Amino acid sequence: MRSIRSKVLVSILLIAVITASGITVIFYVKSAATIEENYIASNQQQNRQIIESLDQAMQEVYHVLVEASCDEAIKAKIKEYTTEKEDKTLAEMVGLLQSYNERDTAISSFHLIISDEQVLVTSEAYPKYKKVIERRSIQALIKETENQAGPLLLNNLISGRRPHLAFVEPINDNGTVGYLCANIEERYLYYNYISEMRNDTIKEVMLLDQKNEVITTGDDRQGEALTKTVKVMEGKFKDSGAGSQDVSIDEETIYFYSRAPFSRCALYLSVDRETVLGDLTELRLYYAGILVISLIVASILASYLARLIYRPVQNLTSTVKHVSEGELSTRAQVISRDEMGDLATEFNQMLNQIELLIKELIEKERLKKDAELEALQYQVTPHFMYNTLNSIKYAALIKGERELADLIESFVELLQASISKKGAFLTVSEEVHILQNYVRLQEFRSNTTIKTVYNIEPAASNCLIPRLILQPIVENAILHGIDIKKGNGLILISAVVSGERLEIEIKDNGRGMSKEQIRTLLNSKVKKTKGFTAVGIPNVRDRLELYYGEKSQLRYVSDDRGTTVMIYLPAAYDEKE
Template sequence: MNSVRSKILASILLITIVVAFGITMVIYRGAAKMIEQNYITVFSQRQEQTINAIDQMVQKLSYISIDVACNTEIKEAVSEYRATLKEKLLEEISENLRAFKKTDDGISSIYLLLPKERTVITSREYPVYRRKLSKKLLGQISQEISEQCRLILISDFVYDNKLILSLLERIENDKGEIIGYIFVNIENRKLYYDYLATITENNVKNAMLLKESQVITSLDMDVVKEHIIVNKYVKWMQGQENVGSDSENIYIYYKGNYSKLGLFLCIDRRKILGNLVYIRNSLTGVMILFLLISLIPAFYLTRVVYRPLKELTHTIKHVSYGELGIRARIISKDEIGSLSAEFNQMLDRIEELIQQVVEQEMQKKDAELEALQYQITPHFMYNTLNSIKCAAMLHGEKELAKLLDDFVELLQASISKRGTFLTVAEEIYVLKKYLELQNFRYGGGLTVIYEVEDSVRQCIIPRLLLQPLVENALLHGLDIKDKNSYITIRMYKKDDKLYLEVKDNGQGITKEQIQELLNSKTKKKRGLTAIGVANIKERLSLYYGDEAGLFYESSSNGTKAVIYIPIVMDAGE
């Protein structure tokens, strides 16, 4: 969980899952809503048709019951029977009832009840009629009849005591007195198979045909036995049409316009959406599968992205342990690639710097060693030379003593550890000593002219800067045997720069010779001679960079070497 790679992987996974699940859910919910809506619309239309069909059937039977009740033949036969009580008349009436029964398939039987005579006549083959009905039974029936209702749910008092739906109509005589009742009966079973069974399908949990709070017939047989509505359904059975749903079921309720019979359906919501749920689940499954499959390329992809980073991290770790020689492998050409390259360069630079420091340290050690060696020799040399000078003085050789004195001072100047820099005045003093020695050496034919501006006397210059130039003039420029040899040393300020000029009146030197002088390598030799022009150049660039320089001008009248450096005054002034 700590590597960048696992984070990238986790991010990819998370984004994919959220997006995919989000889209799936939105589509699922939209589709579910649409399907339910369509289902409810279609189903409620079907149910409305069914209840209308039931209603029309009831209406038709209602009409038939009225027709029977108003039938004059039956009326006459009943009146006659009441007067005579002839059984034959009952068979006649039964025949009539049978004829009416045949007019509609929905009718299971027609009964004619004559309460006063305690007689019932039926349209059945058996019993055709029944006389001497018990008073208890008649009491029960009259209770049912007394209600202001034409459509009643009554137990079949003639046949099998099963509950039947019956249309009731009174028979009146000419005087308007009630002489009997007509029952046009519909079997519950018939209602069930004709109407409920056809509307019912897998999704329907329960279907009930209701007459107010009584259940006439239902899919759920337990309910039929009790003939009472389950309480939790009641709230969906208000009004004439009611379509509603809770989280589990959809409820559709319709009431017939005429019969007021209600058809109630309870539909399982999950089953309607069964296919959709299946699609959703398989979609989720497919999604997970693809997720797993896509993990493989994601694994490799992140590896490709991550490898250079890992390489760099690895290198940095090693470097931090001090392995400077190691370099990051550059694998990619992206940001990480260039980062690695930069890092490598940085390592190169660091190594170089370290190398320099090491070299400098080595040189310093060498110099210190050398200095120690030098410190021994000069003292011995000074003492010896001073002893020689004293001996020369004792022998009255004043000139020799003077030369020795010059030489000692020159030695002191060139070896002294007092500092790298001198003032112009001090440099000239040393230069004079050197030139006197050289003059002696070459027989005194040399004339030196000093043209030094007073303002530059306290300027600081590197030690023994001019000595090599003078030496060059003596070696290459002048013919020493010529008594008219001149060296002119000029020091002046110009354009904020200090100019140091050494000029001879020799035969001059060629350009090639100048080039050779300027480019010859520094040769470290003991003593004062042959330190060389190159040494001067090197020192100038070391101390002053581009601010200082050295150039030669040469003609047949002589050679001129010029040094220019920035003006730096002695700190002591």
């Protein structure tokens, strides 16, 4: 993706997709959690109602049992049978038990065990009593009664049918004379408490006694299958006590557990989570539809926003491309007031500044070439050449050829230095050599001595300076400063390097200059018409400014004791610097 537009479009779409997907997932998860929480709360409430109803029924059964075990008529009949051993007495006991049996529909039958006689009397229609009960069965019943309170899961001592739930209460009459059992059939418990809970969502449902033995279940499982389920239940709810109501959840199943406080019977059931969340199918489709619509709207908005954002970028990119091809007159169109608009405005201002700098550079180069041409391609003034050649002529006649040769050599070197076109810069030592030749010729012309002192620091002698930058200043000092006729003229020339700056000072003991004269001299644009060259002080000023800009400085200080000219410029040893 090289295009900014495509990057912006993809970025917006990614943000929209991630946001919409995240919101959809959050809402879906939240909805699923809410449905599951509501189902758990509803199921717990139903389980609590069932277990409370069961416990209430167990209490009523127990109250009837206690009342029957304390019935004096039953105790009297037990005593009578123990003494007389007549079946008529057993039949009368059956009638008493049936009267208590009719008081509570939860009680399927009463069993009265006369342990010493190994006789069992029942309220059932047939058989009414059984005379021979195995003593070990009676002892097992007594043992369980002693070790456990509440209802027990017992086998029917008469028919031997499937176990039933029973409360057992001893009958005391100067000692334990028997045991009375109030029996509750498994089918009664199933139809009244378990069957109504069977539906498509519940996978397992069981009613257990206080020892976690299965009383009844909602299906036909037996043996190992039931044992496995009980072990799972015990593992998940091992810390739950009487009166507790707990829930356990794993990845696939929700487990419910409720234990009654009085009877200590437990209701256990498990539910498939997927079944509970089956109603979310329509909700999934609803959320999927919302997600698709959101993505379509996001795509449209993303395309519009990408185009809106990319338009000023495209405009600026096109402008930059035209500028890179040399069309500096091209300007970016400002089409927005945001950061891109500011960028386009600043870019246009930058182009304006570049055009201005190019024009200034062209003009500066033109002025520089003009100044160099003026400095390097000057002409020797005819008046100076005439006087000099006449002086040389008279010297040749009067003083001989040796001195004449020296003068001619100095003059030739001076002409070569002034007329030569090789390079715009000379070293300070080379410029000083030109000054020495020039002063020698001036001394010859005026037939006097001009004392010239050179204090050139070794570090400064190799510094490069513009050609003939010192000669016009020395010439100005000789012609307009010192009085040649008096023969006491003095010119001091010094050069030192201070840090990265070359400092040159030319000092004379002439008549000096006024401030107005200095100002006129430095600001004048009039070319010279006299002297050795047509290069004047204004040209020196212009060349310093062109070569060095603000890094150079030309200063005049003058009074009645003389004039001092100070030149400051960067210390350079290579023309590239």
